Amino acid sequence: MVAGIRAARLGRTVAVVERSPSPGRKLLASGGQRCNLSNTLGADQFMERVGKDGRFMGPALEGLGGPKLREFFHGIGVQTVVHDGFRVWPETRKSSTVLAGLIGELERLKVPIITACEVLETAFVDGHFTATHAGGAFHSTELIIATGGLALPKSGASGGGYRFAEGFGHKITARHPAGVPVVTAEDWTARCTAHTIGKAHLQVAIKKHAKIARTGDLIFTKTGLRGPVVLDISRELSPLLDRYGEVPLWLNLCRGKGQEDWQGIFKEWRAGPQRALGDALGEHLPGELVDVMCELSGTSPSIAVQQLKGEPRDALARTLARTPITVIGHTGYDGAFITRGGARLKDVRPETLESKLQPGLYLCGEVLDLDGPCGGFNLQWAFASGYLAGTGAGMAAGDAAATPSAAR
Ligand SMILES: Cc1cc2nc3c(=O)[nH]c(=O)nc-3n(C[C@H](O)[C@H](O)[C@H](O)COP(=O)(O)OP(=O)(O)OC[C@H]3O[C@@H](n4cnc5c(N)ncnc54)[C@H](O)[C@@H]3O)c2cc1C
Numbered sequence: 001m002v003a004g005i006r007a008a009r010l011g012r013t014v015a016v017v018e019r020s021p022s023p024g025r026k027l028l029a030s031g032g033q034r035c036n037l038s039n040t041l042g043a044d045q046f047m048e049r050v051g052k053d054g055r056f057m058g059p060a061l062e063g064l065g066g067p068k069l070r071e072f073f074h075g076i077g078v079q080t081v082v083h084d085g086f087r088v089w090p091e092t093r094k095s096s097t098v099l100a101g102l103i104g105e106l107e108r109l110k111v112p113i114i115t116a117c118e119v120l121e122t123a124f125v126d127g128h129f130t131a132t133h134a135g136g137a138f139h140s141t142e143l144i145i146a147t148g149g150l151a152l153p154k155s156g157a158s159g160g161g162y163r164f165a166e167g168f169g170h171k172i173t174a175r176h177p178a179g180v181p182v183v184t185a186e187d188w189t190a191r192c193t194a195h196t197i198g199k200a201h202l203q204v205a206i207k208k209h210a211k212i213a214r215t216g217d218l219i220f221t222k223t224g225l226r227g228p229v230v231l232d233i234s235r236e237l238s239p240l241l242d243r244y245g246e247v248p249l250w251l252n253l254c255r256g257k258g259q260e261d262w263q264g265i266f267k268e269w270r271a272g273p274q275r276a277l278g279d280a281l282g283e284h285l286p287g288e289l290v291d292v293m294c295e296l297s298g299t300s301p302s303i304a305v306q307q308l309k310g311e312p313r314d315a316l317a318r319t320l321a322r323t324p325i326t327v328i329g330h331t332g333y334d335g336a337f338i339t340r341g342g343a344r345l346k347d348v349r350p351e352t353l354e355s356k357l358q359p360g361l362y363l364c365g366e367v368l369d370l371d372g373p374c375g376g377f378n379l380q381w382a383f384a385s386g387y388l389a390g391t392g393a394g395m396a397a398g399d400a401a402a403t404p405s406a407a408r
Contacts, residue, residue, distance in 0.1 A: 001102040001113075002064075002383050003144045003364055005076075006390025008109040015138065016111060017131065019118035020156035024099040026148065029155060030379060035095035037073070037080070037383070038066050038088040039376040046380070050372045057370065059351045060384040063391065069383055076101040087376055119147075122164040124358060142360045142393040146386060149339025149366040150175060157333070161367040162342065168358040171344040173369045176238030179337030179378075181226035183329040185246065188292045192220040195286045197253045202233050204240070205248040205324065212236045218253070224327070232373045235340055237327055250322035254284050262317035269305035280305050284320075293319050338378055342369040352392035353385060360396060364389035 004016045043061040047054030070080045078101035079091040090097045121132040129143035147161025162172045200218035216229030240247045278301025281290040294301045297315035355361040364385035
């Protein structure tokens with residue numbers, strides 16, 4: 001939709017084609033229907049947080065990075081707010097406001113949104129793109145693939161765009177659900193579902209991948225782990241799951257306290273008044289987790305703190321500092337926010353998002369092999385890349401007199 005707005009503002013004849021009965025269904029679902037549409041990071045920090053391919057976003061963020069994106073939305077009647085110094089939301093706290101703004105602008109620009117129309121095939125024949133659907137075909141001088149990823153299939157995600165890109169010679173990298181809750185081998189998580197652990201630290205316990213670590217809010221589920229920190233680290237875990245079948249993790253649920261910190265705390269407890277280990281640990285962890293930690297380290301919460309000695313004491317310090325847990329799966333695309341993987345970046349020019357393989361073809365948003373963590377990164381990328389692709393297509397050499405025909 002943003003690509004369509006931009007190309008239309010540049011004077012081109014545009015049609016937005018959508019397979020669902022209405023556009024922007026994923027946008028509506030985003031941010032718990034409140035749409036965390038961007039964040040306040042500067043471009044450099046933004047790209048750093050995205051990871052190794054973040055720099056590809058540079059030209060798109062230059063054109064419609066955080067402040068400019070907010071101006072763009074204000075320009076179409078969507079006021080935005082930041083309450084925590086980081087996340088950008090619509091002032092109404094409703095994603096429907098963002099969608100209404102985009103649809104309103106497309107209407108103002110007389111861009112048709114052709115809904116319930118799934119593009120089945122795309123091709124470039126005799127100097128024109130053809131996008132075939134059940135009732136016929138569209139023909140145009142430029143084509144923008146903005147079909148998103150595979151997450152949340154009920155929003156319309158189909159993966160068709162990967163096939164279209166492949167048809168033009170683009171390589172598609174392996175795809176995985178990301179931003180997704182994980183399933184663990186251990187079932188003790190089911191006993192702890194009432195609790196959110198702030199500043200939990202998760203680290204991959206495979207030497208080669210030990211750099212993969214995240215800190216944030218963690219929630220236990222009946223089958224594993226969820227919460228912002230899990231959604232973030234799952235971007236890295238999904239590919240490892242494919243590779244190794246299971247991924248061992250270490251959890252630190254006590255704000256980074258290491259084994260030595262715990263040994264110091266135990267010493268203080270021993271010198272203090274007599275009380276049960278469970279009561280003392282209860283100052284650091286919810287009761288259910290106290291029981292779990294004691295079980296995992298082979299001790300009992302009912303012993304007196306003075307009785308905590310030798311190997312059981314060391315085992316408890318180890319377990320508290322690095323609680324072992326094994327990820328054996330995830331909840332799949334139905335429960336995922338994003339797709340990791342997609343159309344290979346090497347085949348696309350970052351400064352315009354035009355294909356290097358097929359002039360006049362543009363790719364933007366999640367269909368590309370780029371994804372970010374939680375916190376407005378993915379929508380910011382979708383909007384900024386859409387704007388850049390719309391700029392490229394809008395200003396393309398395609399003879400202005402021979403503007404694309406969007407006839408059905
Ligand atoms: C539940 C949920 C919450 C999220 N919350 C946030 C958030 O708060 N902040 C954030 O930054 N990101 C969030 N994300 C991620 C973000 O929504 C996506 O990264 C973003 O929507 C991707 O934009 P896109 O335009 O590339 O793809 P999409 O938004 O998926 O749009 C692609 C469109 O193409 C259509 N389409 C696909 N194939 C065809 C075809 N063959 N023919 C015609 N139409 C087709 C689809 O129906 C769809 O409407 C969330 C994702 C989910 C699932």
